[in-house]
Amino acid sequence: MIGQTFDAIVVGAGPSGNAAAYVMAKEGLKVLQLERGEYPGSKNVQGAILYADALRQIIPDFHEDAPLERHVIEQRLWTMDDRSHVGMHYRSDDFNEERPNRYTIIRAEFDKWFSRKVRAAGVTLLCETTVTDLLRDADGRVTGVRTDRGGGTAFADVVILAEGVNGLVGRRAGLRGDPAPEQVALAVKEMHFLPRDIIENRFNLRGGEGVVIEAMGTITAGMTGTGFLYTNQESLSIGIGCLVSDFADSPMTPYGLLEAFKNHPSIRPLLAQSECKEYAAHLIPEGGYRAIPELVGDGWIVVGDAGQFVNAVHREGSNLAMTTGRLAAETVVALKRRGDKATAFHLADYKRRLEETFVMKDLRKYKGIPSFLHGNKQIFGLYPRLFSAAAQTWLRVDGTDKRTKEKEILASFRKGRTLPGLIGDAVKLARAWR
Amino acid sequence: MHIVVCMKQVPDSAQIRVHPVTNTIMRQGVPTIINPFDLFALEEALRWRDRLGGEVTAVTMGPPPAEEALRKAMPFGADRAVLLSARAFAGSDTLAPSYALSETLRRIGREFGDPQLVFTGKQTIDGDTAQVGPGIARRLGLNQLTYVSRIAELDPAGGRIVVERRAEGGVQVLRTALPALITMLEGTNEIRRGSLDDAYRAALAPVIVWNASDAGISDLTLCGLRGSPTIVKKVFAPEIRAAKARLIPVAERGAAQIAEDALDAVFSLQPGVEAALLRPAQGTQQGT
Numbered sequence: 001m002i003g004q005t006f007d008a009i010v011v012g013a014g015p016s017g018n019a020a021a022y023v024m025a026k027e028g029l030k031v032l033q034l035e036r037g038e039y040p041g042s043k044n045v046q047g048a049i050l051y052a053d054a055l056r057q058i059i060p061d062f063h064e065d066a067p068l069e070r071h072v073i074e075q076r077l078w079t080m081d082d083r084s085h086v087g088m089h090y091r092s093d094d095f096n097e098e099r100p101n102r103y104t105i106i107r108a109e110f111d112k113w114f115s116r117k118v119r120a121a122g123v124t125l126l127c128e129t130t131v132t133d134l135l136r137d138a139d140g141r142v143t144g145v146r147t148d149r150g151g152g153t154a155f156a157d158v159v160i161l162a163e164g165v166n167g168l169v170g171r172r173a174g175l176r177g178d179p180a181p182e183q184v185a186l187a188v189k190e191m192h193f194l195p196r197d198i199i200e201n202r203f204n205l206r207g208g209e210g211v212v213i214e215a216m217g218t219i220t221a222g223m224t225g226t227g228f229l230y231t232n233q234e235s236l237s238i239g240i241g242c243l244v245s246d247f248a249d250s251p252m253t254p255y256g257l258l259e260a261f262k263n264h265p266s267i268r269p270l271l272a273q274s275e276c277k278e279y280a281a282h283l284i285p286e287g288g289y290r291a292i293p294e295l296v297g298d299g300w301i302v303v304g305d306a307g308q309f310v311n312a313v314h315r316e317g318s319n320l321a322m323t324t325g326r327l328a329a330e331t332v333v334a335l336k337r338r339g340d341k342a343t344a345f346h347l348a349d350y351k352r353r354l355e356e357t358f359v360m361k362d363l364r365k366y367k368g369i370p371s372f373l374h375g376n377k378q379i380f381g382l383y384p385r386l387f388s389a390a391a392q393t394w395l396r397v398d399g400t401d402k403r404t405k406e407k408e409i410l411a412s413f414r415k416g417r418t419l420p421g422l423i424g425d426a427v428k429l430a431r432a433w434r
Numbered sequence: 435m436h437i438v439v440c441m442k443q444v445p446d447s448a449q450i451r452v453h454p455v456t457n458t459i460m461r462q463g464v465p466t467i468i469n470p471f472d473l474f475a476l477e478e479a480l481r482w483r484d485r486l487g488g489e490v491t492a493v494t495m496g497p498p499p500a501e502e503a504l505r506k507a508m509p510f511g512a513d514r515a516v517l518l519s520a521r522a523f524a525g526s527d528t529l530a531p532s533y534a535l536s537e538t539l540r541r542i543g544r545e546f547g548d549p550q551l552v553f554t555g556k557q558t559i560d561g562d563t564a565q566v567g568p569g570i571a572r573r574l575g576l577n578q579l580t581y582v583s584r585i586a587e588l589d590p591a592g593g594r595i596v597v598e599r600r601a602e603g604g605v606q607v608l609r610t611a612l613p614a615l616i617t618m619l620e621g622t623n624e625i626r627r628g629s630l631d632d633a634y635r636a637a638l639a640p641v642i643v644w645n646a647s648d649a650g651i652s653d654l655t656l657c658g659l660r661g662s663p664t665i666v667k668k669v670f671a672p673e674i675r676a677a678k679a680r681l682i683p684v685a686e687r688g689a690a691q692i693a694e695d696a697l698d699a700v701f702s703l704q705p706g707v708e709a710a711l712l713r714p715a716q717g718t719q720q721g722t
Contacts (some may be wrong), residue, residue, distance in 0.1 A: 002634050032634075126633045128509070150629035 002154045006032045008332055009145055009156040010123075011131045011169055013040035015318045016304025017162030018114045019058050019325030025121040027333040032154055033123050034147060036130040041111025043164075045282035046318060047189065047230055047237055049212065050103045050110065054319035058326055059117060063099065067109040069232035070210025071100030074203075078266070079384040080217035080227075085266045086387045096209065104210045104230045104237070106191075134159060134173040134300065141343075142299030145169075158299055158332055158342035162325060165283045165305040175300065176293035181248060182374050183287025183308070185225060187241025188254040190262075192274035196234050202270060203231055214315060217384030219261045221252045224373045224380060227261045228315070229270060236274060238262060241284060243374065254281065286312040289367035295354075296347035303328045309359060313366050320359050327353045368432035376425060378417065386416050435488035435590045437479040438542060438549040439512070440535060440570065441472035443496050443503035444560040457669040459560075468503045471555025473625040475618040479553050480511050480626065482588055489513040491542060491549070495523060495531055501641050508636030509628040516542060520645040525659030528561065532569025533656045538649040539574060550590055552615040556581055564617065571615035579608060580617045677703070 010021045013035035021033045037043035049072065055062050074091035095101060119125055135144040135153060144155035163169050165184065170176050203211045213229040220226070225242030240254070240261050247254065262271060285291065285308040292309075295302045303309070304321035311320060331350040332342065340346045354360045373379060390409040400408075413422060445464045453460050468476075479490045492507045494500050495518040504515035518538050523530070543549060552571070557564035564580070571578035579597050583605065587596035595614055599606045628636070646654060655661060680703075682695045701708040 002630060124634065124637050126509075126630070126637055129630065129633055147630055149627060149633060152630040154630065154634075 002032070004030075004155075005144075006030050006154065006156040007336060008032075008158050008160055008329075009034065009154060010160045010162055011145065012162035012164055012304070012306075013037070013115055013118070013125060013127075014044050014111065014162060014164060014304060014321065015114070016306075016309075016321035016325035017160070018111070018118050019322040020160045020162055020303055020329040021123045021125075021325075022058060022114075022118045022121050023326050023329035024332060025118070025123045027329075027336075029333065029336060031123045032156065033118065033125045034129045034131050034145065034154075035125060035127045037127060039112060039127055040115035040125070041108040044107050044111055045187075045189065045280040046107045047228055047239060047315075048105050048107045048110070048318065049230065049315070050105045051316060051319035052099065052101055052103060054322040054326075056099070058322060066113050067105065068208075069104040069106060070205070070208050071095065072102040072104065072212050073205075073209045074211045076211065076213040078213060078215040078217070079387050080215050080219050080264065080266060081385045081388040082218050083265055084388040084392070085215065085217070086384070086391050102212075104212070104232050106232060106235075106237075131163070131169050132172070134169065136299075140298065142173075142297065157336075158301060158347070160325075160328055160332070161300060161302045161306050162304050162321075163306050165285045167302075167306040170293070170302065170306060175297065175302070179285065179287065179291070179308075181245035182243055183285065183291045183370070184244045185241045185284040185286045185312070186244050186247055186254055186281065187239055187284055188258050188279065188281045189228075189237055189239025190258065190279045191232075191277045192236045192238060192271055193234060193277045194236055194271075194274040198273065199231055199234070199236070205231065208233075215261075216380060218381055219257070219264060220246075220380050221250060221257060221260075222377055222381050223247065223250055223252070224377065226315070229267065235277065236271065238267070238271065243286065244283070245374075284312070284317065285310050286370060288312065288370040289360075289363040290370070292363070296350055297344045299342050301328045301331070301342075301347050301350055309363070311362050311366065313369050314362070316362075323357060323359055324354065327357070327359075365434070366432070368434075372428055372432035376428065378421075378425065382416055386413055435483070435486050435551070436491065436543075436547040436549045437483055437488065437551045437553065438491045438493055438539060439472070439476045439479045439507075440552065440554045440567070441476065441492060441494050441503060441507060442469045442558050442560075443467070443494060443500040444469045444558055447559045452671055457671050466499070466502065468506055469555055469558045469560075471557060471559070471618065471620055473555070474620055474622050475553035475555050475616070476507060476510060476512065477623045477625045478585065478616075478618055479551070481623065482551070482585070483513075486588070486590060488590075489546070491516060491546060493518065493535070493538060493542065495519070495526075495534055495538070497524075498643075501643070504641045505636070508639060508641075509633040510626060511628045511632045512636075514546070514639065514642065516642045516644060518644050518649055521658075522646050522654050523658045525662060526657070527662035527664035528563050528565040528569065529663060530657050530659075530661035532566050532573060533653075533661060534646075534649070534651055535566065536570045536573035537651045538644065539570065541644070541648075541650040544650075548613070550593075550612045550614075551588075551595075552576060552613070554615070554617050556617045556619050567615060567617040574613075574615070577610040577612075577614040578617075579610065579614055581619050582616045583619045583622050585616070 007029035008031050010017045010033040021031050025031050073095040076089045078085040078087045130148040131145045132148050133146045134142045137143050142159050146153050161170050210231045215227040220242050223242035223246035227240035230237040240257050285305050287308050303324040309320040309324050310317040328350050393405050443466050445461050446467045450464050451460050483490050490512045491514050492512040493516040501517050554567035581600045582597045583600050584598040593612045596609045
């Protein structure tokens with residue numbers, strides 16, 4: 001047992017845990033942070049895009065020394081069929097700004113940097129230390145944690161669970177149930193090394209500029225999911241992910257999907273001459289608003305992926321993680337200042353703070369999306385095929401007049417989905433999006 | 435009893451690659467680890483400290499990132515950690531480090547008490563020379579016990595130690611007087627998982643960083659490249675011995691077909707095998 005009581009114990013050293021630990025330590029709280037990995041970032045996988053605003057609220061001058069890859073100036077959204085893609089691209093020189101909005105990052109490096117900041121702020125970090133359970137007093141109040149190390153208990157006024165998507169501690173302690181297979185996506189990714197000048201020529205970039213490609217369509221073989229390709233300084237991150245429930249019903253394997261995605265005629269030339277340096281897989285909580293578990297209790301508070309804080313539609317997660325970590329920390333600091341105990345009643349202030357931010361507003365806005373995407377697989381197969389066929393009909397010059405082409409396109413949509421089907425999909429999507 | 439463990443940060447040899455042109459080791463981006471043999475030394479030191487009392491000091495020499503190796507060693511339960519680091523040590527072979535480390539051990543002795551035992555692993559996985567430990571022992575006048583598989587007796591008060599040493603064709607049982615230097619064999623123990631207290635203490639404890647003058651090293655001509663008489667005349671990559679594995683497709687094929695394919699693959703690579711296998715079979719046939 002560590003012979004002292006901490007103001008807070010943070011379980012996990014990912015973006016949410018680091019944000020929480022950093023903010024509390026900066027405010028003078030005595031914080032113990034426990035990480036099961038060999039070093040912070042060793043267990044963490046993300047595409048990865050860093051949305052700068054969330055981090056800027058915690059470390060305003062982070063861009064001075066954080067390991068950032070490229071700032072994103074161009075976003076490509078693709079719907080793909082087996083041989084084509086229909087894309088919407090947005091590129092703007094406005095994104096070449098003094099304080100860029102989005103960066104590509106490599107999480108292993110970024111998390112190490114973030115952790116150095118956290119430790120410099122005064123947090124005591126213990127790695128290779130797995131929290132196995134929560135300690136409770138006679139009233140059921142959480143008073144600390146038990147770890148897998150010998151003599152392994154530590155006590156604190158509040159435990160912040162930043163333990164990630166699997167959330168084993170919270171599940172074991174009965175704070176929440178197991179996530180449902182349709183609420184979790186399994187994503188696989190590879191890092192492909194490619195010289196800087198080839199990347200910049202291939203993607204039309206200068207200096208630190210970067211491109212992001214997000215793709216959906218037949219690449220997921222009828223499953224609910226998306227693929228991505230991000231440009232780093234000297235590597236490309238490419239990955240694909242689908243709901244675990246869909247993988248369970250599909251003969252496709254995650255790596256099989258990724259291989260097929262890499263060999264798609266629209267992707268393969270982008271990867272040419274590259275060398276795969278590493279591969280990784282991770283779960284992503286994608287249940288959205290309706291999957292959010294209880295977030296506070298007597299002596300505990302949940303942040304990041306463990307709280308299902310991912311906006312699957314916009315591929316945002318680490319910014320929600322950092323924001324929830326920060327808000328939890330601010331809540332704890334405020335309690336401490338007032339001399340209040342970390343009871344469920346007082347910690348509920350965290351939930352009120354969440355409601356006022358984009359975190360809950362966005363998740364509530366899209367609360368119908370997960371079930372819509374889960375129940376409407378034509379979004380991932382039929383429509384991308386129809387879009388591609390329509391584009392090809394429209395663009396191919398073959399002596400057919402344009403009015404006939406228009407009719408052909410309309411007919412293909414009606415034939416593929418029927419008029420009531422089309423209207424129904426539009427209405428359902430509009431409802432879910434609202 | 436004060437025990438010092440000398441350890442080295444090495445590239446994870448499972449992950450290093452050799453530069454195709456220069457044949458030198460490409461260290462960039464390769465994760466570093468504590469030399470695995472040194473962990474047996476560390477564990478042995480910790481066990482004897484736990485049994486007899488005293489302190490364990492971990493020491494390493496290397497560039498500033500080598501502090502990480504000490505940071506990893508501390509949560510196992512080492513009491514303090516000393517990093518010897520200076521530009522003057524760059525380019526060392528095995529002679530120069532034995533000088534720098536022996537001077538550092540003298541300074542550690544003055545500062546924290548003379549060590550009665552100094553441990554190292556039997557060798558490092560990046561150099562494989564097994565020379566630095568004996569070099570330290572010689573310079574400090576310590577009795578040296580190399581390739582030790584077991585410490586049978588340790589009596590600090592009586593200044594006596596008995597060990598088992600692996601030798602060609604058997605095990606030697608050796609007795610000598612303390613202080614002594616032991617290079618520990620692999621597989622002799624298993625590195626512990628430090629307690630939560632050890633981990634916490636380690637997180638708060640500083641790593642002591644010494645440069646040459648801090649460590650009391652007076653003669654820099656004996657350090658680094660200047661103090662290293664070894665000259666690399668040639669670097670070459672060994673011939674790759676094994677041929678590449680050939681994959682045989684198994685999807686939608688019966689066991690017999692797969693077996694057939696496997697045999698075909700073997701026979702096409704080793705034509706002699708087929709002939710050798712067929713010969714006795716034909717012989718049997720002829721006999722009946």
